[in-house]
Amino acid sequence: MKLTKFLLTLSLFSSSLVYAKPPEPELGKRWVINNAYSDEFNGKTLDKRKWLDHHRTWKGRPPAMFDPSTVSVKNGNMQIANKMMEKPNKKYTISGGAVQSIGQTAYHGFYESRFKASRLNMSTTFWLSNRNVPFEGKNHLGQDCERDGWSMELDIVEAVGGVIDKAFGANFRQGMQYNTHVWYSGCEKGSRSRFSKGANVAEGDGTQAFNNKLPDGEEVWQNYNTYAAWWKNENQVDFYLNDGFAGRIQVDTTLLEKPYSRPMSMQLLTETYDWGRPLPTPEQLADDAINTSYYDWVRSYYYVDVDKDAKQQLERVGKADDIFVESATIKNTRLVLNSLEFSYLYESDENVNALIELSKNNQSIFSKKVKLKAGYGHVADQIKLSKAMDFDKTQLTVHLLHTETEKLASSEPVKIKVNVK
Structure with missing residues (x-):
């Protein structure tokens, strides 16, 4: 708790803030930290109550494989130091990293992370997702069978500090690329569809961006930036870059009326993309000045009535982290x-x-x-x-x-x- 007196000038409008926090709550509402999906990374190791140093179900996208040895906590950051694999594993030659939440119950609320991307053609990411489950009943596509299933993905940000040889490459280097996906495994064996909306032109429809560029041509590897999403309900997500409104997505309803209706887990990871070429070189991956992604913190919030307690899924230990300016x-x-x-x-x-x-x-x-x-x-x-x-x-x-x-x-x-x- 900060003991320094802090005065805010009265205003009927939101003040410009130099620290991150959720949008101004509505009258009678309050934001409160969700401990299960928040971490200041001020320790020496990952908090094993909250995080895995790997992904439960995914090895990574070739040629980068998730490698727990790339993940560390030091100097107030969770760091992922990407590198060449000492012994290539078939189609995998690069070691990236994945930190995934133990919890799989992240639901409607505010999610934000402050990080600095590596300067590689590998992403530094912050997102939510869940597993494929059977689809109950008939969907909007008219399909109804025992085989079909669906899952959700909320890409809050995918940042790439390297120079991609695509016209849209600068978007990933100079701003906030976000997306919503609804995945559908259809009745035909092997069929899989993705219904997407968002600013990300590589994996979405490239729409609904508002103010998602960093100022003055700044790039994602140069400084720490705060990327956030307010998952409001089953159909809407608002996005924020450094406390500024960056865009809104009305989630694609091609498959079902209220797609964002299931809880998810959280991912902080680095990976290679099929469309992100050229791949980082061995020399780049060996260069500690550019090969590391630095996550300062991740914070998640419930939105509750101002006089009600939020039921925590993971109680904190000891004093509260220094989040709010009293x-x-x-x-x-x-x-x-x-x-x-x-x-x-x-x-x-x-x-x-x-x-x-x-x-x-x-x-x-x-x-x-x-x-x-x-x-x-x-x-x-x-x-x-x-x-x-x-x-x-x-x-x-x-x-x-x-x-x-x-x-x-x-x-x-x-x-x-x-x-x-």
Whole structure:
């Protein structure tokens, strides 16, 4: 928990932030960390409660095979150091890496990761997927048999730092390439279809990109960037690049009406692509200055009512990670008869007490304490007055408390404007 007082200037619009967090919650809602799919990577090894150092069902796309020896945790990063295989394995000659979540229950919520890609013609990726399961009943294609099945894939970002010899190569080097896929194994033996939408022109339809380019020609290997997706419901996913809205996908409904209706697992991995040529050379793969993908952190959030607990699938151990900048921001005030109605945003890594204070001429004239649950919330509250009063030179302030009296953070005081209903 950050103990430095942090003031945010009152605004009716979202502030420009220098740290990552989910979009501003709606009134009465709150974002809270989902521990099973979040990691700051500040230890010395992968957290075995959360992660595998390989992929359960996939070796990798030739010529790169997932190799646990490429994965490490050090210097506050999960690192995947791509390399040439010492002993080629048939069609595999390159070692990439895969970190996959133990959990397979990631569902509607916000998912973000901050990373820096390698400078190879290998991807640095962040995505969700699930396994193929039997399709129940008749689908939109009119097929209904015992053989058919389906799965989902949400590619939050696929970044390639190398120079691909395709016209679209710069897209993977200079911005955020995202996709949604619905996979279908049909009734005919061996048939497999993919229904895709997204910014990724190599594996999707190349549509629905909004603001998915890095500024000033910056490339994905040069700096850390934050890539995020708000999986809102069965049909919609919003994407964010460095806290800016990057695009929206209405998931393809060719197969079924509500395709994004099953939980998934999380993947952080590096791979080669059939369309990503030329392949990295042995010299490039041996160059530690360009061969490594650096994941600073991955964070996932539930979206819940502001006063409700989120049922964690994996409880944290010890204190909360330092995610939120403890703060409060008053959004609006309204005087209705003898009640002062107001709303405010707050952030806190831990459950915290808040002091609501009315002051006039720098003297406190009313205060009350409320309990706030950990997270990033948007609260509606009111102060009921025993009688009408003159609000001239009266201010409202929300304080987050570290102790009973010590203030952890305070909103900017807001002058009360009379607006009688």
